[in-house]
Amino acid sequence: MRRAVLIARAELALMFRSHVALIGVIALLLLSAIAAATSQAHMAQERFSRLANQTQTDALFEAQPARHPHRMVHYGSYVYRPIGPLAGFEPGIDPFSGTTLYLEGHRQNSATISAVRENSSLMRFGQLTPAFVLQTLAPLLLIFLGFSMITREHMRGSLRLLLTTGVTPRDLILGKSLALGLVGLIALAPAWLALLMMAIAEPSEAGAAALMALGYGLYVLIWVFGIVAASALAQSGQAALLSLIGIWCFIAIVAPRGAAELAGRLEPLETRAATDLMIQAELRQLGDSHNPDDPFFAAFKARTLAQYGVTKIEDLPFNFRGAVSAEGEALTSRLFDKYFVELATTQRTQSQIVSLVSIASPAIAVRRISMAGAGTDLETHLRFLQQSEAHRFAMVQYLNRLHRDKLSQADDAARSKDPLAEQRTRIAADNWAKVPDFAFKPTSAKERMLAAIAPILTLAFWLASVMVLAGWSARVLRARAL
Amino acid sequence: MGGQGLDLRDLVVKRGNRNVLEGLSLTVPAGQIYALLGGNGAGKSTALFAALGLLPVTSGQALVDGKDPAHQPEAVRASIAYLPETVALYEHLSARENVDYFLSLAGQIRTKAQIEEAFAQVRLAPAVHDQRLSAFSKGMRQKTAIALALLRQTPVLLLDEPTTGLDPQATQDFHTLLLELKSTGVAILMVTHDLLGAIDVADTIGLMIDGKLASQWHARNSIPRFDLQGLYAAFTHARIGNTSA
Numbered sequence: 100m101r102r103a104v105l106i107a108r109a110e111l112a113l114m115f116r117s118h119v120a121l122i123g124v125i126a127l128l129l130l131s132a133i134a135a136a137t138s139q140a141h142m143a144q145e146r147f148s149r150l151a152n153q154t155q156t157d158a159l160f161e162a163q164p165a166r167h168p169h170r171m172v173h174y175g176s177y178v179y180r181p182i183g184p185l186a187g188f189e190p191g192i193d194p195f196s197g198t199t200l201y202l203e204g205h206r207q208n209s210a211t212i213s214a215v216r217e218n219s220s221l222m223r224f225g226q227l228t229p230a231f232v233l234q235t236l237a238p239l240l241l242i243f244l245g246f247s248m249i250t251r252e253h254m255r256g257s258l259r260l261l262l263t264t265g266v267t268p269r270d271l272i273l274g275k276s277l278a279l280g281l282v283g284l285i286a287l288a289p290a291w292l293a294l295l296m297m298a299i300a301e302p303s304e305a306g307a308a309a310l311m312a313l314g315y316g317l318y319v320l321i322w323v324f325g326i327v328a329a330s331a332l333a334q335s336g337q338a339a340l341l342s343l344i345g346i347w348c349f350i351a352i353v354a355p356r357g358a359a360e361l362a363g364r365l366e367p368l369e370t371r372a373a374t375d376l377m378i379q380a381e382l383r384q385l386g387d388s389h390n391p392d393d394p395f396f397a398a399f400k401a402r403t404l405a406q407y408g409v410t411k412i413e414d415l416p417f418n419f420r421g422a423v424s425a426e427g428e429a430l431t432s433r434l435f436d437k438y439f440v441e442l443a444t445t446q447r448t449q450s451q452i453v454s455l456v457s458i459a460s461p462a463i464a465v466r467r468i469s470m471a472g473a474g475t476d477l478e479t480h481l482r483f484l485q486q487s488e489a490h491r492f493a494m495v496q497y498l499n500r501l502h503r504d505k506l507s508q509a510d511d512a513a514r515s516k517d518p519l520a521e522q523r524t525r526i527a528a529d530n531w532a533k534v535p536d537f538a539f540k541p542t543s544a545k546e547r548m549l550a551a552i553a554p555i556l557t558l559a560f561w562l563a564s565v566m567v568l569a570g571w572s573a574r575v576l577r578a579r580a581l
Numbered sequence: 582m583g584g585q586g587l588d589l590r591d592l593v594v595k596r597g598n599r600n601v602l603e604g605l606s607l608t609v610p611a612g613q614i615y616a617l618l619g620g621n622g623a624g625k626s627t628a629l630f631a632a633l634g635l636l637p638v639t640s641g642q643a644l645v646d647g648k649d650p651a652h653q654p655e656a657v658r659a660s661i662a663y664l665p666e667t668v669a670l671y672e673h674l675s676a677r678e679n680v681d682y683f684l685s686l687a688g689q690i691r692t693k694a695q696i697e698e699a700f701a702q703v704r705l706a707p708a709v710h711d712q713r714l715s716a717f718s719k720g721m722r723q724k725t726a727i728a729l730a731l732l733r734q735t736p737v738l739l740l741d742e743p744t745t746g747l748d749p750q751a752t753q754d755f756h757t758l759l760l761e762l763k764s765t766g767v768a769i770l771m772v773t774h775d776l777l778g779a780i781d782v783a784d785t786i787g788l789m790i791d792g793k794l795a796s797q798w799h800a801r802n803s804i805p806r807f808d809l810q811g812l813y814a815a816f817t818h819a820r821i822g823n824t825s826a
Binding site for chain 1: 633682683
């Protein structure tokens, strides 16, 4: 170990005396720090903006004047997906998925307003985040700093000299890995610091933040040992560099996109337009819940009349129109739920396919840890859609109950012709404030940590494999010395 | 310094299906210089690698100060200093840092005064001790490497084409140093193409052909020290033979 430390010190001296290496490390450090700061600031602004929008939307809803409750069903409301404390580190699918939902009766709208759609085209090339810097750029810098670490020794003949001083190939591999690992640690430092600050600001997130830090630590170590092994195995620096750039392209660029493409082909997802058409077709078969005499609701009408022992709806102790609206909403919601389950199942299957491909790319595994830890993954988005739909249904049914219980049937039937009846169908504005506010319950830190265990194990497997490869590469070094 | 010197006994080394060394035997007693000559591919460097323990020996034995590299690699590396053909010290380190580094790797601590003394011995000007090697000439690099070899204070020194690329004055200085080292009891095995240099400093000259020691000449106590005509004829024949092969 003493010799490995000496070798690491000499390698670091070379890196820091070589201006190119020093500039590279400083550039990555700055990039990482800028990414951490800007991403955190961007997310803080976005968090504030969504919270402000939600507060304003709720206030506007509650400020509506006395109205017919069904008009409030159509007035609707907006919900905004809140941003978790660690999303500044890893925005995940947040910039691509919609973050805002318009909730109204009879319809389940798609999430809209995503950063990619709302911002300039530059956003489509990816936001500069600590996660992006670590997943994509840091390995590239490590490759440039490390590809010739060992090829340089055998091409210049110093390998032979080192071996004659008692240095073993294992010492050399370990020493070079220590030096490159230290550079990796420097590259990780701003990101780890950002995670630490986020964890201090939100102690409940400390476990998830620690798991993310561990994931990135493993990821960087995989690159460190992989680069040193490649440098030991390659015949020349040029061969090592070309091989490593090829591997980087595959791991960081091709595999993640290829995995998504593969998942899309194996488990195709209907387009939103096609799904909407299918939903519309099924909705038409459900009848018009605005019309209490629609033949589709005849059975419901007969059942209700029988339940209350009356022969006509005017004798019911409530407004039958409101009851039909509530029944119609329950039926359409069941239909929406059916399509949501299909969508979620397909998306989860796609996600599982991508997870399987992570065996071929540690970049996918670290991204999964990052997104799960930060709560910016598919599960969080589906949870938001699910809870938004539950909130929409509860809000609409609350208004339908007001329609059913607080409005007389006669006034309701006559309101389009009789202005006085119309006035009487308006109910007090204080009822709107009784609609519960949307409170998104994100996945708990514990659940997110559990979701990150499988990709952590994948990274541990990768690390063990590259360490074995590095150990094996030590065997060929003695032959390289000749 | 003294010691048991270097003893190669009937060494056979295979690389693939080819015998690179075929029963090489030679002895370098303490305080003597052995110059090993031969054409390209004769097996001279392979003999050094076998002594260093970098190559596994198929049969026979190499003994470095009485120790076999196959069984006591660490002890052998502590007893042997090696000067490669191309000085492979680090260009980003100064002469002093290079020496410090390789001595530390070998587990040897030397004082600043000892290092200064070694630099003085190899005639490396004090002004350049803290300059990076990237600014050094080949001769200055060679001097740094020799200073390192001196500081290692090993009983055996292996030199691979040590004067290649050196100017006549630097070569002369180098030979003077070798003789100084020899006088301290170091056993020196020098692989070289430089017949005249070998005649100047060696106690024994060996000629290798196809992995074997074809001829061997011992220095006489008279001038000239060697049978120059015989040596030149054998050496030229060996080189022509090797080229035609």
